Amino acid sequence: MTTLRKGSRIGSPATIDFGRTVRVLRVRGLTARFGVRSIVVSAVLLVAACVVALLALGTGDFAIPPDRVLRALFGNGVGGDELVVWEWRAPRVLMALVLGAALGISGAILQSVTRNPLGSPDIVGFNSGAYTGALLVILAGGGYYATAAGAVGGGLATALAIFMLAFRQNVKGFRLIIVGIGISAMLAAVNTWLILRADLDAAMSAAAWGVGTLDGLSWSEITPALIVLVVLAIVVVPVAHRLQILELGDDAAQALGVRVGRSRLVLTALSVAFTAVGTAVAGPIAFVALAAPQLGRRLARTPTTALLPAAAMGALLLVACDWISRRIFAPTTLPVGVVTASVGGAYLAYLLVVEARRN
Structure with missing residues (x-):
């Protein structure tokens, strides 16, 4: 950090x-x-993520050894290796890395703003709002880019509603989480009702997308999302230092010259943007934004939630879960959201037990 x-x-x-x-x-x-330990831990996590990505690029119905994968990546592929690696597998693996990092950053921002390890986009309701916006477009017959726009709009509208309901002189972290959980439950009910009311083909498509999946992604679909996520990462750098100050509490932050309300609004908007762009591409992938910041923080031993370890851990978690989802029941492929929900659910249970013992 x-x-x-x-x-x-x-x-x-x-x-x-x-x-x-x-x-x-x-x-x-x-x-x-x-922080030296943060840099070292982040570097190790990124190397591990790259190793998993290399294995993911080489595994499948057409297996490719790691040395040939590297040759294909550098344009010296043998036979059809370059086609398999670059056109069929690279978009999915690259999106898993970048999207995992984006979700890690999103969760780290929200957990710092709320000063709560449960402050995650999928817990607070931003994922549900993005899914609702995308679901409305899907059921109306919209295409890929219209669905992406619907997801971003739904996430931002949900964040605005949560802020308005949680605002009382100021937006407190605990109040934001409680209101977000309520809004998330309401939107989940709305999403279920929309799927039940839709025709069979549209409902199945929407339900499969709603689990969170990286299947079938191409370069034309992921390139706009990659550009937006890189821009958001650049934008978050100048304001990242406020996260540590906000974790000291509102009074201390104000004494140090930070405009708490404005900073919290800007940072939450960035968290929503990261989540909404990810949901627009792959659907609402659960628990990565919840687990990555805390796991990265524990490994780096930082006193507050740090963005760099969270991003590196998020990239490793999502690319590993995506690889597992492809291979665990091969040749049948599971949506990656099923694997992240299984891993994240176990982590959430552990986190709740630890917090209960601490209290």
């Missing part, structure tokens, strides 16, 4: 602590503090 602070003296010595801060850099009046 990197934080930025103004006003640090030029030439001040760097603090070395493997668990937290390693080095201080000053660029144009901004001081950046880098």
